[in-house]
Amino acid sequence: MGSSANKPQLIVDGKRISGRGPMDLRNLKITAGVLKKANGSAMIEWGNNRVLAAVYGPREVFPKHTTDPRKALIHARYVMAPFSSAEEHGRSGPNRRSIEISKVAKHVFENNVLVNQFPKTMINIDMEVLQSDGGTRVAAITAASVALVDAGIPVRDLVQGVSIGKVDGMQVADLDKNEDNYGESDMPAIVSLRTGEILLYQMDGKLTRPEVDNALSMIFEGAKKVREKQVEALRAKYETDVAPQE
Amino acid sequence: MDKKIVLPGDLVADKPVKLEGCFVENGKTYAAVVSVTQEDRTIPLKGRYLPNYGDYVVGIIKDERFSGYSVEINSPYEGQLSNRDTREEFRVGDVVLVKIMAVDEVNSAIVVEPRRLTGGEIIEIESVKVPRVIGRSGSMLAILRQYTETDVIVGKNGRIYLKGGNTVLATLAILKICREAHTSGLTDRMTAFLQNESKKVN
Numbered sequence: 001m002g003s004s005a006n007k008p009q010l011i012v013d014g015k016r017i018s019g020r021g022p023m024d025l026r027n028l029k030i031t032a033g034v035l036k037k038a039n040g041s042a043m044i045e046w047g048n049n050r051v052l053a054a055v056y057g058p059r060e061v062f063p064k065h066t067t068d069p070r071k072a073l074i075h076a077r078y079v080m081a082p083f084s085s086a087e088e089h090g091r092s093g094p095n096r097r098s099i100e101i102s103k104v105a106k107h108v109f110e111n112n113v114l115v116n117q118f119p120k121t122m123i124n125i126d127m128e129v130l131q132s133d134g135g136t137r138v139a140a141i142t143a144a145s146v147a148l149v150d151a152g153i154p155v156r157d158l159v160q161g162v163s164i165g166k167v168d169g170m171q172v173a174d175l176d177k178n179e180d181n182y183g184e185s186d187m188p189a190i191v192s193l194r195t196g197e198i199l200l201y202q203m204d205g206k207l208t209r210p211e212v213d214n215a216l217s218m219i220f221e222g223a224k225k226v227r228e229k230q231v232e233a234l235r236a237k238y239e240t241d242v243a244p245q246e
Numbered sequence: 247m248d249k250k251i252v253l254p255g256d257l258v259a260d261k262p263v264k265l266e267g268c269f270v271e272n273g274k275t276y277a278a279v280v281s282v283t284q285e286d287r288t289i290p291l292k293g294r295y296l297p298n299y300g301d302y303v304v305g306i307i308k309d310e311r312f313s314g315y316s317v318e319i320n321s322p323y324e325g326q327l328s329n330r331d332t333r334e335e336f337r338v339g340d341v342v343l344v345k346i347m348a349v350d351e352v353n354s355a356i357v358v359e360p361r362r363l364t365g366g367e368i369i370e371i372e373s374v375k376v377p378r379v380i381g382r383s384g385s386m387l388a389i390l391r392q393y394t395e396t397d398v399i400v401g402k403n404g405r406i407y408l409k410g411g412n413t414v415l416a417t418l419a420i421l422k423i424c425r426e427a428h429t430s431g432l433t434d435r436m437t438a439f440l441q442n443e444s445k446k447v448n
Contacts, residue, residue: 152292154278157255
């Protein structure tokens with residue numbers, strides 16, 4: 001969190017610092033199948049966030065002794081490029097924060113992929129943050145879900161999410177870096193719209209019980225918009241396959 | 247009925263049915279992979295090959311042991327070839343056509359009847375597109391062979407072995423089939439394409 005001394009005015013005349021209304025998401029664009037060597041891949045451009053997700057597998061497990069004869073292992077790796085952020089992120093490679101996000105992403109996909117269909121294998125999901133402006137974990141997982149589908153790996157649903165927070169006493173969707181740093185609370189979540197399940201749910205800061213209830217309904221509302229973009233990306237890639245005959 | 251694309255999580259049927267690339271939850275059937283649905287069938291558009299009993303696949307010898315060989319079959323799972331099932335000797339890197347004799351509950355495969363493939367070239371395609379390369383009762387393969395004079399051996403795992411004739415044209419044709427795999431009237435268009443292209447060469 002940023003120091004309160006240089007905190008900007010986050011809400012002016014009911015509009016946010018970026019000019020958005022409380023429920024407005026930033027511009028969102030997803031492209032499926034951007035990498036040739038990966039089994040599946042996706043690039044997400046969400047506001048100023050840029051995340052590249054790549055999926056490899058199912059393939060032989062490495063290291064071999066970790067093999068599970070009942071299901072596929074999910075290895076998720078979230079990393080931020082050293083040049084991804086305005087603030088200094090130091091050396092490249094995983095740090096405390098990205099290890100945590102890798103772990104929660106892994107749990108999302110363990111409950112999403114039909115892992116029992118691929119015993120003795122592993123699936124690698126790599127999420128590389130090229131540019132960050134708040135909300136990269138939901139962006140990364142949203143992109144990874146598209147990449148998984150692009151890889152032809154069976155999943156229960158497309159998963160997606162949005163972060164809901166509280167800035168200057170107002171609950172808003174899809175926080176950017178300023179709102180995240182100087183706001184009172186940030187709550188990212190990943191959901192499956194088909195079942196209404198919540199697959200990731202974290203919170204920073206404080207919210208009251210009614211605020212949490214409100215945030216949850218905002219998450220599902222935001223997720224619908226995000227899902228549309230995911231579907232658009234996949235249709236753009238696969239629709240040509242079923243084009244009407246000449 | 248029209249062909250329709252379905253994405254994971256899309257409802258395919260209101261009752262539990264066993265379909266390729268689908269799963270059943272609470273008595274309803276949903277898609278698990280990007281597929282095309284047509285009437286009461288789903289065809290996945292992507293996915294890795296899983297060994298299946300009776301399939302012929304093009305494999306590469308990956309490892310040699312006292313009792314046999316491990317065969318890489320373009321899949322997350324390997325095939326095992328026992329010395330008991332062959333008199334031939336292979337070396338790591340040899341290309342073989344093998345038949346899948348048995349698959350166990352964790353998808354490990356036993357392969358038999360190895361046939362060594364030498365002097366040709368291999369191309370790899372999506373295994374889900376193999377049926378289109380073969381065509382109805384081998385019609386597509388027949389025209390490929392007719393116009394390119396290439397020996398084409400198609401493994402169910404998406405590996406295709408080409409030898410002799412115009413392999414460049416054969417490769418181009420196969421890649422075209424994969425690109426247009428889900429359009430109808432493909433065999434006729436491929437015939438036209440091959441006729442046209444083979445004229446250019448002569």
